[in-house]
Amino acid sequence: MPSKTTTTKTVKSQKDISVSEFFEKNRQILGFDSPVKSLLMGVKEAVDNSLDACEEARILPDILVEISKMDQKEYKVTIEDNGPGIPSAAMPNVFGRLLHGSRFHAVRQSRGQQGIGISATVMCAQITTGKPATARSKVKSAEAAKEIDIIIDTKKNTPVILREEYIPWNEKESGTRITFYMSGRYITGKQSIYEYLRQTAIVNPHASLTFIDPDGHKYIFERATNELPPQSKEIKPHPDGIELGTLMNMVNASSEKSLIKFLQNDFSRISERVAKEICSAAGITETTRLSTMDLEKCKQLQDGIGKVKIMAPQSDCLSPIGENLIRKGLKHVLSDIKPEYYAPPITRDPKSHSGNPFLVEVGIVYGGGLPSDQQVQILRFANRVPLLYQQGACAITKAIEATDWRRYGLEQRGGTGIPYGPAIILVHIASTKIPFTSEAKEAVSAIPQIQEEITLALKACGRSLRTHLNKKERKKKTRAKFEIVQVIIPLMAEKTANVLGKPIPDLRGTITKIMNVVWIDESITYDKGKHRAKITIYNYTPKNQKFKLHTVLPKEGTSLISYSLNPSEVKDDIKLTWDLPRIASTEIFEISFELNGLDKEAYEEMDIYVSNINPVDVMGADPLPGDWDLQGVNFTEVDMVPDVEISEEEDEEPDYDETEEDLYDE
Known part of the structure; x- marks a missing residue:
């Protein structure tokens, strides 16, 4: 046993450690664990703060990121925004004290919560180069901006101001700029600063981001919308799952x-x-x-x-991207790839883990210029922030790997693991408290409730992809058959008639017997702010056809201004039903209509449904579901169609979530 003298010495040698001193010696916990990541983390923390500040002040963000190379290892990094600015008295603590923040105890969604990010960046820059950071900020109506040179006393976790002065900043009504020098290594590729900003632009389509790299190249990610995300409200903890x-x-x-x-x-x-x-x-x-x-x-x-059954968490403490803006952000940033299909994004209802509300959003992009012989690209986001590292340790990746993507049209060896194919899978988790695996905020912990929600959203989005691929394959085969019948048989008939010296027979009846399908084609064009949609019905069956046609217009901002055939039913200005006249065998019938009030990318593909006809006889439209609410709309008194048998290999799952409990009113 140790002697009393030894014990006394040990006790006397013990002392408190400040949080900044702890992270100074363990900065890898914060993600500053390599030259490449250190540079990225510094940019990320500053950009996250700028986005949060702008959104809270209801300002459309304009953010500049500039990196200059000072020598082989040292870089000068500047991040500037047009946010509300920081009051002069608060600047030292914001930039020079770790765990100083206003969001840690607030139960609402925000990018920053711990009060570590930007002050940790200042500390790591100071450690690696010995140089102070320079912060400048101006609040609205102020005559000048305050600028300070700052370092952190890591022994005490307090800011040390080396210089402070007020300077003119006339080009800014308000805003903040932070400049720091950091040892690091600048790279390009999947885990680069450019890729971080590109992905940030996808899930923050309301932001304009400008990036100037060390070689002086300028990249601009223009905002895709002027619509700010809904402002999250602070709520009290939800009791479900509380520890x-x-x-x-x-x-x-x-x-x-x-x-x-x-x-x-x-x-x-x-x-x-x-x-x-x-x-x-x-x-x-x-x-x-x-x-x-x-x-x-x-x-x-x-x-x-x-x-006790308790209502699901309210959603106003969260700020989801939303289905429309997910699609808009993907299309805006991925325009160079030109994907052939954007699966309708899925936004799940809020759930709770350990008393913290959360929701999951998923989008899938397919085809175009995406490589078909590689693993799909996974875009992971938490509270609108890209997660570029520790992909394998993340709950998002685990949920993707555990999903059987073979039933949704992607290649997956053994039915597990990341699938192969020309696709991008986007997953966003919004929560009042993201359960990250570490303070570096690079991966989401595999909380069962969160992983289950991700899986359900992936499957719902996957079913849309499978429907598209099945429809595409059926159309391809039928169109090939149609072209063969339309070209070869008439040529044979013409040559035979010439040999026999007889007139060429009317082959329309023969062709319809061979085809025996009602073919439905749709097209959408955009010109001068208007969408012109056309639906063409070809009756390639040997009998007359009379049935109902249905379509759903985009929900937001839609205005139907004209149509060639008066719909028999219009509900909520977006749900259209036509009672088609009797279409004779071999005849062609067209419906056209015009919309305005939508962005070009808001309406590029049409969902068409039919009823009062056997769906087996139709190509290019789906049977109207018996429960139309599952599709997000609510036609009433629609005619049911005969059930179509689906083999177990095609899908063992229902098109709804059997495990999901509905909300109920108190």
Whole structure:
């Protein structure tokens, strides 16, 4: 055993360690663990802060990133924004104190939460080059901007101001600029600063990003929309899945006296009725004083919460990208690839893990200039921030690997692993608290609730891809058959008639017997702010056909201004139904209409459905579902079509989530 003298010396040698001193010696935890990543992390933290500041002030972001090479290892990095600026008195703590932030305790979505990012960048720059960072900021209506040279006293975790002065910044009404010098290595490719900014532009289509690289090349990612994302609101924790220790801390910190008031006022989605149900399920009286809630009673309360059905978390604490802007962002940034198909993006309803609301969004891009002999490209995002490193350790990747993509038209050896094919899979997780695997915020932990939601969204998006590929293949085969029949048979008939000296027979009836299909084609053109849509129906069957045709217009900003055939039913200005006249065998019938008020990319592919006809006889349109709500719209009194048998190999899953519980009203 150690002697008393040794023990005394050991105790006396122990002392507190400041958080900045800890991260100074362990900066790899923050992602500054290599020359390449250090440079990227510095840019990322500053850009994230700029985007957050602009969105909170409801300003469309204009962000400049400029990197200059000073010598073989040292780079000068400047990030400038047009945000609301930082008050002069707050600047030292914002840039020079770790864990100084206003968002850590707030239950709402934001990119930055811990108050580490930009101050850690200043610290790592200081460590690697010995040079201070220079920060400049100007608030609206100020006559001048304040500029400071700053370093961090890592022993005390306090800012040290080396210079401060007020200078004119007339070209800016408000904004912030940070400049730092950092040892690093600039690269191009999949994990580069350029790629980070490109992916940031996809999920932040409201931002304009300008990048000047060390060689002086200038890249501009123009904003694709002037629509700011919805502003997230701070809420109280959701009780679903709350952990025992967290619950006990909330009980001890609450200002409420009774248990029922604590449940009502310290949690979201708990009304008086639900609070009473929880108390009853836990076997604890409603008037129990919080001061008497010991470990055993808190366990009972946790069990009681798990037994009561509580409404799903409200969505206003989150700021999802939304289906329309996911599509717009992908099309805007990937225009050089020209993909053939954008699967309708999926945005899941909010769920909760450990009391933190979250939701999952998925988009899939297919074809065009994407390579078909390589693994699909995975774009991972958390709270609109790209995740470029630790792909294999991320819950997003694990969910993609566990999904059987063979049933959705992609190659996947053995039914597991990242699939191969000309595709990009985008997954975005929005949450009030992203469960990252480390402070570097490079991968999402494999929380079961989150992974399940990702899987459900992937499968829903995958079904859209499979439908597109099946339709494309059927059309390709039928069109080939049609072209053969239309060309070869008439040539044979013409030559035979010439040999026999007889007139060429009318072959339309023969061709329809061979084809025996109702062929539906659609086309959409865009000119001078208007979309012109045309649907052409070819009756290549030996009998007359009369059926209903349905289509759904884009939901937002649609205005139907003209049509060649009056729809028999229009609902909510987006759901159109036509009772088609009887189309004789071999006849062609056309429907056309015009829309305005939409961006070009908002309506590039038409969804067409049919009813009152056997869908087996139709090529180019899907049968109208019996439950139209599953498609996001709600036609009423539609005619059901005969069920089409789908083999087990095609899909073992229903087109809805059997495991998903519906929201209910209190």
